């Protein structure tokens with residue numbers, strides 16, 4: 001117990017507590033003082049609040065790592081520079097390509113991309129619907145005086161109206177079953193890959209690679225159970241279906257900060273790394289003194305020197321240069337040559 005307090009990151013704890021309190025405040029504001037909050041969803045709310053706290057805590061600890069901190073600081077500095085328009089345009093473009101469509105997976109395999117895309121799209125849409133519902137930010141009522149027109153409210157304001165029994169209403173009420181179908185197909189495709197790819201079979205772990213897929217399938221299948229129940233069973237098994245869905249969703253929410261799903265929140269930071277690379281190229285590339293080839297931006301090399309120095313590493317050479325001025329290829333070559341010279345001088349090449 002005391003060990004926990006010793007290792008507690010106070011900065012991250014403070015930020016996570018602020019995020020938690022802000023979310024609770026937004027529940028009150030968004031649901032108009034709990035008027036539109038569905039009390040049946042309290043367990044989901046507790047799971048969501050735990051996830052908010054845990055994700056903020058871990059993100060904050062991650063941002064404190066010197067390289068991440070440098071990338072983070074520089075990304076915002078370049079974004080809000082005089083190049084704001086091109087950088088925001090580029091970031092939006094990459095957001096659509098690499099976050100919404102995850103195109104960076106495509107070169108690794110077409111079916112791998114299709115599987116991930118279906119799974120990610122299903123999850124993203126499901127979160128966009130269920131999290132605001134759970135927090136009481138959106139709810140549905142009949143239009144006053146009507147029994148055929150439904151009204152959607154966000155933060156207590158009417159935002160859309162639609163006719164019951166219309167095609168639109170059917171899809172609005174069935175958006176989660178559609179998401180479940182996408183998630184199940186995507187997860188099964190990913191599982192198939194994990195069962196047939198020799199490299200994966202050798203390296204995968206249950207907790208890191210199978211559990212996330214099993215959990216997503218469990219959430220989707222139990223969710224579909226709710227739909228099946230009210231569509232075909234007249235709600236006779238509602239309690240069982242609702243409880244099993246709640247259990248799987250809450251397990252998922254509580255696990256987000258600790259497991260593989262945390263990458264959903266880390267990935268978007270990659271947009272900053274792209275701005276960093278672009279800006280670095282503009283400012284000039286570093287040339288390796290050994291290979292005479294460009295290998296990274298001068299800014300990247302200088303930032304690396306700052307970070308390694310902060311971490312207590314001294315890479316300065318006696319002749320005033322620095323190990324980090326050499327490209328990885330150059331470093332290997334210099335090292336091999338030094339070994340060769342030492343062997344030659346000792347008169348023995350083997351043993």
Ligand code: HEM
Pocket residue numbers: 041044048122123126127130131134173174176177178179180183216219220222223224226227242245249
């Ligand atoms: C992969 C993500 C998810 C999928 C595919 C999914 C799927 C489903 C489905 C198909 C339903 C039944 C909808 C209906 O026909 O009315 C449902 C219900 C529900 N889901 Fe999920 N869900 C997901 C994640 C979540 C999350 C993250 C939350 C909460 C934070 C959540 C909360 C709920 C709630 C409150 C209900 C209604 C439960 C009830 O009527 O007892 N779901 N979900």
